[in-house]
Amino acid sequence: MKRIYIILFSLIISSLCYGQKLNWIPFEWVSDSISGKYYDKLAINIPVSIDGLPHKFKMQFDLGAVTTVIYGNSIAKYLDKYSGFNNKIDSTKSFIINGQKNPMFKNVGLSLGNVSFGERNIGYFKDYGEQIPTDSIYTSTEKHIGTIAPDLFKDKYLIIDYPNKRICVTKNLPRKLAKVDFQACSITSGRVTIPLTINGKVENLMFDSGSSMFSLITSEENANQISVNNIIDSLSANSWGDNMTAYGKKITSEVKFGKTILQPSNVYYVKNEMIAEFFKQQNIWGITGNAYFLNKIVIIDYKNSRFGIK
Helix, strand or coil: CCHHHHHHHHHHHHHHHHHHCCCCEEEEEEEECCCEEEEEEEEEEEEECCCCCCCCCEEECCCCCCCCCCEEHHHHHHHHHCCHHHCCEEEEEEECCEEEEEEEEEEEEEEEEEEEEEEEEEEEEEECCCCCCCCHHHCCCCCCEEEEEEEEECCCEEEECCCCCCEECCCCCCCCHCCEEEEEEEEEEEEEEEEEECEEEEEEEEECCCCCCEEECCCCCHHHEEECCCCCCCEEECCCCCCEEEEEEEEECCCCCCCEEECCEEEECCCCHHHHHHHHCCCCCEEEEHHHCCCCCEECCCCCEEEEEE
C-alpha cells in the first residue's frame, strides 16, 4: 500500500511539473509596406487589458526593449477620462528610455490576452506614440498603446510558438519541450544574447523580437565579411522615432544555432555610429530576430539563462 501511495504521489508531482495546462496568449502579425516592399510579418502585437479599463488595447512584443511602457500620446485621452488611472503616474519612480528620464505608472493591473500579470509598475513614455482621437476611444477596435518588454518574464520560461501565433509564460518547462536544442545565453537587463555560429565562428547576437524584417543586422565591417560584394536591398525603417536606412547583402556563409543550420538569408547593416557603438558596448556581433525562427518554437529560459528552439 505504501508503494502505491509513493507512485501516486510521484504521478501527481510529475503532472504538476510537466503536464500543466499552458495558458497561451495569442499574438497577431503587423503587416505594412517599407520602402515600397510589403512585409506580412513586420512586428508582433499582443492584446492587453490595462487596469480594468473597458477598452481594447494592444502592445508590441519587443524583447529588444528593457521596460514595458505605455505611450504618453496614445494613452492621453484615457488619462483624461479615468482620473484613478491618471493618478497612478508616480514621478518618484522612473526609467530611462532614449536617454531620457520618464515617470512610471504604479500598481497597474495588466493582462496579456486572458492571462493576468497582476499589478505592476509600467513605464510612462511621455510624448511618444500616435495620438488617439477622442471619438475613437469608444470604438471596439484595439488601440496600440505601448510596448511589452522582457521585464514581465523575469525568472520564468517564455515560449514563443511562431507557427501557431501564440506565447506562453510559465514557471515550469513542459516535458515535451525539455529536450529541445538549448544553448547557454547571456541575459542583461532582460535582453537576451544568443550564440550563432557564423562562418565557423561563434558570435554573440542579441535576440530581438521587435526585429522582424532582418535575419541578421550588424556593422558594415561584419556584413562585408560574410556576404557578396554588391548591395541587393535597402530599407528605411523607424526605430523609436529615428529613421534609419539598412543595406542588405546576400549571406555566403553558413549560419547555425547549435546543430541547427538556419535558412539562407540576407545580412543588413546601418551606417550609423550610434548603432556601431551600441554593438561594442553590448559586446555583440549584431542582432537577430524573428525571421530565422518563423517555423519553430523558441523557448527563453530566464531562470537558467538558456535559449532553445524546436
